[in-house]
Amino acid sequence: MMKTFDVEAGYFPSKRSDKWLNVKRDYVEGLNDTLDLVPIGAWRGNGRKAGWYSPFLVACFNPETEEYQSVCRVMSGFSDSFYIEVRNLRIGAMLRTVLPAWAHAVAMNSSPTFHQGRTAENLKEKLQVLSMEVVEAYNILPNLDLIVPSLMNKGIDFLVSSLSMVPGIPIKPMLAKITNGIPQALKLFENKAFTCEYKYDGQRAQIHKLVDGSICVFSRNGDETTSRFPDLIDIIKESSKPVASTFVMDAEVVGIDRKNGCRIMSFQELSSRGRGGKDALVTAESIKVDICIFVFDIMFANGEQ
Incomplete structure (x- = not known):
């Protein structure tokens, strides 16, 4: 994994950014590591x-x-x-269309004078900006109960900067652009400083520390998986300093065999762990696959995004 230090680099929720590159093996004629x-x-x-x-x-x-x-x-x-989301009117798939339309309706009805003094081109531009702001707000705070009041209050002047991440509400994860090898990646990052990290074969985990000190874990899809990882909770609590009152971190949870030289285990081995649930919690005693946590981004810490 390659990440640029470019001034415009950052954590972009729900986007596949070219600021992160997932470097795949170079393709060699006659030898393929993927199938179409x-x-x-x-x-x-x-x-x-x-x-x-x-x-x-x-x-x-x-x-x-x-x-x-x-x-x-x-x-x-x-x-x-x-x-479930797809079955229920495909809300997840339609949200990117619904959010802008809903934002336009709120803005145009929040002020009787919204159209006055605006050309058609200016009106279109303002609504496009509003659409982008609302979608971006949902990426960092996917909770309509918090976005709706702010939009209704601000109207056309709504800005994503008026909202912030909230520990306990998972944000949409940032994704890396896929490349076909080192040459392509170096070309994309030409004349830019960058860092390289291992891409581990584990489970994406978004780790939140709430104001009350509790720890929540969410999957890449935003599903809460806290009950699956009591050992992760212990590791985070032991590793966190008291000054870290709240945070939101992006990490990879990887299986590790500490009895055999801390061997990194496969995703399939990690997946053999118990899944837990509301009525069946995973206990520390029942865990047969140890984990290691590789944190690669801190998106929110002590109120700062």
């Missing part, structure tokens, strides 16, 4: 996944026979909460 596959079929889920499609059958194209040849079944990778 397409879904050609799917199975309907059972039980709690009834009505959902998972897993999928994927295939590769054979140019000699001009046919698709099935390769394997793969899980969708979507969380339960994602399926």
Whole structure:
């Protein structure tokens, strides 16, 4: 993972930024480390996944026979909460469209004189700026109960800077741009200072310390996973100094075998840990896979974003 020190670099929630580069292996002719596959079929889920499609059958194209040849079944990778959002009027998918439209409606109805003295071009520009501000506000504070009052109060003058991250409310994670090797990455970061970090094969974890001192953990999709990681909670509490009253951190949780030279374990081994839930908490005694936490960003600390 390569990250630039460019003055415009920062943490951009919910965006795949070219300030972060995920460097993949260089491609060598005759030797590939990836396959281009397409879904050609799917199975309907059972039980709690009834009505959902998972897993999928994927295939590769054979140019000699001009046919698709099935390769394997793969899980969708979507969380339960994602399926629920899609099923419930596809709120998650529609939100980027709904938010700007809703912002326009609030702005135009909040002031009877909104249209006065504005040309059509000026009006369009103001509404576009408002749309971007509202979407960006939702990325750092995905809670309409907090955004709506502020928008109704500020109207067309609403700015994302009027809101801030709130520990306990997960933000949309920043993503890295995929590159095909070192040469491409160096070209993108030409004449820029940058740092390099390992890309670990673990689970993305957004770690929050709340005002009351409690620790919450959220997945990449914004699902709370605190109950799965009692050992993570202990590590964070032991590592945090008293001066750190609140924070929001982005990290990778990786399985580690401390009995064998602190060997970094695979994602599959980490996934074998108990999942826990509202009625079944994971206890420290039941944990068979230890973890290590690699923190790579602090987005919020002691009230400062």
